[in-house]
Amino acid sequence: MGVAAACSVSAATPVAARAASANVAALQIALAGAGLSPGPVDGISGPQTQTALQRFQARRHLLVDGIAGAQTRRALGRRGRPALGHRPMRLGTRGWDVAALQFLLRVRGYGSGGLDGGFGPGTLAAVQRFQQAAGLTVDGIAGPSTLAALRRLQVTPTPTATASGPVRFLRPVSVAFTDGFGYPGGRRHTGLDYPLPYGAPVAATGVGVVAFAGWNSGGYGNLVVVRHRLGFETWYAHLSSITTSVGASVSGGTVIGHVGSTGHSTGPHLHFEVRQFGTPIDPVPYLLTASAARNVPVAGGAAAPCRPNADARQTQDTDPLVARIDRCP
Structure with a gap:
């Protein structure tokens, strides 16, 4: 996880937000409603949230301390209350x-x-x-x-959501996934993990517009989010590098980054999610037989030396704390 900003959401004593928090998410939503951009609403007080908060404080002639205390909450109006x-x-x-x-x-x-x-x-x-x-x-x-x-x-x-709707996606890569959606091993997992060699190209799985391309301090590392129609999004996490930018139009097969192990990851792999209106859903019923990477060569073997776990934060959408970089559980 990246260094968390000292961003309190308490009306009393400010404290640093170090894990996913509903109050930090509420702050992110309030800042977005005020016309600023705190990044994805992930409940993590990272650099983007900190920057947006400081800009809001400067705009309202408040003390620019990056802390959402009582004065800042009042300045947010009804978006900042009640607790x-x-x-x-x-x-x-x-x-x-x-x-x-x-x-x-x-x-x-x-x-x-x-x-x-x-x-x-x-x-x-x-x-x-x-x-x-x-x-x-x-x-x-x-x-x-x-x-x-x-x-x-x-x-x-x-x-x-059911798979009876009109939206379908190409498979992100041509290899089989290891950890699936749901509760593998008794812990909540919001996507599919694909073991791939470091640097393998990652392609968009359908037509859409890039909504986010950058660092996510909540454990996803280098992350690309593509927004599709009917409220659908696809997420591509732990990338070693990103080759697209916000606002770019993509289609199935457009390379958007390369496989890595950034964020909370135990080894190179792609963590892939499908979300509808912000809620992670099982990608499998929405995946076509064809792969987005069908025309993208992948050098080396496709199998990782051991099964990777994607994340290590102890929240509802991540893997257990036994997962650590460079060591499989």
Whole structure:
């Protein structure tokens, strides 16, 4: 993980954010709503979030300290309040707490259809799906019991998308994946891991526009995100190098980077995700037989010396802490 910025989201004593946090995600959503760009909403206070926060503080003539304290939260208006847990959230409520709720739902596998701080029909449906899966009263109100369950329980997501839609993707590479989507080994994994030699080319899996191309401090390392139609995105993580840029148009087979082991990775491989409206979904039903790399030569063998784990942060979308760079568990 990259060096975390000292970015507090508490209205009281500021503390550094060192792991994925719903409050940091709420800050990222608030900054995006203010017209700034904190990077992907990942709940990690990295350099992009820090820069966006400091720009906001400078714009509002606040102390530019990179800390989202009480004054900064007030300056964010309704996007900066109230704190998560200060009120039950229901259809029609808006604010910082709703944005944090949406992030918690997303990392549990219950996407709300957007991360915007507004409790609309999508968030209502996501809350109800989670409540049902967690054995709670299904009332669509995110009160203390629902928040407590979101913070502690791992429940199997109710599918929110099926493979019957019109969107399909080429397979990212021509080799078989090792770790799959879901709970391999009892831990949450949000994509597919493909073992490949260091430097092997990585190609986009379909027509789209590059939405992010750079460093992700939350464990993905060098990351490219391609935005497709109907709310779909594909994510390509742990790259050794990136050969595209934000705003670039791509199609199936366009080389966007090369395989690496950046971020929290135990060896060279591609971590590939498909997301719809920000929620990771199983890529397999959406993959065609053909490979995006069918015309891209890959030198050397395709197999890694041992099965890699993609990430090492102890959050809901990563691998266990036993994974370390250059050592397989």
